[in-house]
Amino acid sequence: MVYFIGAGPGNVDLITVKGRDILSKADIVIYAGSLVSSEHLKFCKVGVEIYNSASMNLEEVIHVMKKADKEKKLVVRLHTGDPSIYGAIKEQMDELDKLNIEYKVIPGVSSFAAAASAIKKEFTLPNVSQTVILTRVEGRTPVPEGEKLENLAQIGASMAIFLSISIIDKVVEKLRKGYGRNVPIAVIEKATWEDQRVITGTLDDISQKVKKANITRCAQILVGDFINCEYDKSKLYDKNFSHMFRK
Structure with a gap:
């Protein structure tokens, strides 16, 4: 076996x-x-x-x-x-x-979930995003044309970008094309390891911060308004909202 x-x-x-x-x-x-x-x-x-x-x-x-x-x-x-x-x-x-x-x-705990825990954020906030995209930028391994980062960014969903920190400038360029605006972004190096590092910023400054910290591998890139935004509270615990377990 x-x-x-x-x-x-x-x-x-x-x-x-x-x-x-x-x-x-x-x-x-x-x-x-x-x-x-x-x-x-x-x-x-x-x-x-x-x-x-x-x-x-x-x-x-x-x-x-x-x-x-x-x-x-x-x-x-x-x-x-x-x-x-x-x-x-x-x-x-x-x-x-x-x-x-x-x-x-x-199965195991993925680094995208570990990265979210490192910055104490929730990917799926009511009225912000109910979708999480796991993706990467093309390198030696290509990505399908329809899955180019700039195309995915247009959706406005929460994103976790794998295997792309070494080309952070390219990531930022593609995200800027897709979002069409400045958005929050976080880089988590070696999430949950003892030497974990977290860098937060926006598309305007994250590339400079990553380079200054000399982060070149083993890092997750999280992007989206969920990192820093206003949001609606969930109906799940709303006292005025009933469901099969709570009247």
């Missing part, structure tokens, strides 16, 4: 209870060492085989899984955040399907 497990955004205790329980029983762990804290490995049993996928290609990862399956060993593929978001797990699962190797996916 192979388990794809989300290790969470950084803090070692943000893995799920289920994820850690399976990790503690694993015979083999393949973890994304460039992003996942090695502290997770302290919960592994004695004698576990550890592989750092940062230096491995897809074929090498699958080879380890295939060999483990023949030996009836339990494999944990430990991904950062939640594996369904920029986790490149589809290509791994497709290969396992070809080999008739059974696998399961255990």
